[in-house]
Amino acid sequence: SDIEKGTYPHYMLKEIDEQPGVIRKIIAAYSTEEGTLDIDPYIKQAFQHADRLYVIAAGTSYHAGLIGKEYFEKLSGLPVEVHISSEFGYNMPLLSKKPLFLFITQSGETADSRQVLVKVKALGYPSITLTNVPGSTLSREADYTLLLHAGPEIAVASTKAYTAQLAVLAITAYAVSCDAHKLDLKTELAIAANAIQTMTDAKEDLKKLAHTFLTDKRNAFFIGRGLDYYVSLEGALKLKEISYIQAEGFAGGELKHGTIALIEEGTPVIALATQSSVSPNLRGNVKEVTARGAHACILSMEGNNEPDDGLVLPHVHELLTPLASVIPLQLLSYYASLQRGCDVDKPRNLAKSVTVE
């Protein structure tokens, strides 16, 4: 069945490996008879009536939401705010005239997110839940549901749900975009699925890198700019959750405003440099930390890579780089956790879905 580990030692590794297949499944699930990508017409209408989208989520789903904002704003021109559910519910910001709420929740059961849904429903605002679990609480209570089609995710640390969320967010933004699609999203997502595959096939390299670069370290930093910044937040969260190495994700340009004080001899810095418009700046930030003793590993992409880069992704559309760049970060966390003797699938103090506020 779907939820057996088979020959895998951990659910997390199995779920990491399932990602290319999940993206292909999503492409199929959202393809029309004409072969283009589309979503439910009622959901599309809800987007077309809205003057602003409010994305509400927690944890990894929040990190997917940050990337979703770029997709909606760049592809459909709809302004987006992304909020942490536990903050939004108790300190609601000023809302636009015609807000639409999008709840991103793998489980569909997160209490922090549900309390926001209850409040916005009472105010009469329309809502959509993007979830992996049909029939879940948030799916039942929202006006509309968008499904992830990722299959059951068992490991506490979310992997395939995150990449699935990114794919469905891209498809949704694309579907609600009114301009004649300049982007062939279907082809670009298929290319991204292949890039994910290439990265999941690089396990031995990532196992070695985790060993030499991370496993015996006390802390680690992830830096990036633009979309890479949001992926760096997710990379840091993954590492914290399962290896208990203190990790932080930073916007490259912010380092000099504080965090650089923490850089010591041997501090690991994972630098994401996939975005061509900002990768020269990010490479400048890497020089700033290595001059102070940090060990940096640059993750770039074919087309804007340099000879000494530690990891190079196959080329994918710039908006879709997060789908591929997160894979080596998931694998680094997995191997660091394993090498430190941690419980990969069931990290201490964490639950798969948190049904208390």
Ligand code: G6P
């Ligand atoms: C828990 C999990 C996280 C997850 C978060 C949000 O804290 O440990 O991995 O990202 O809940 O979960 P959701 O199901 O709402 O996406």
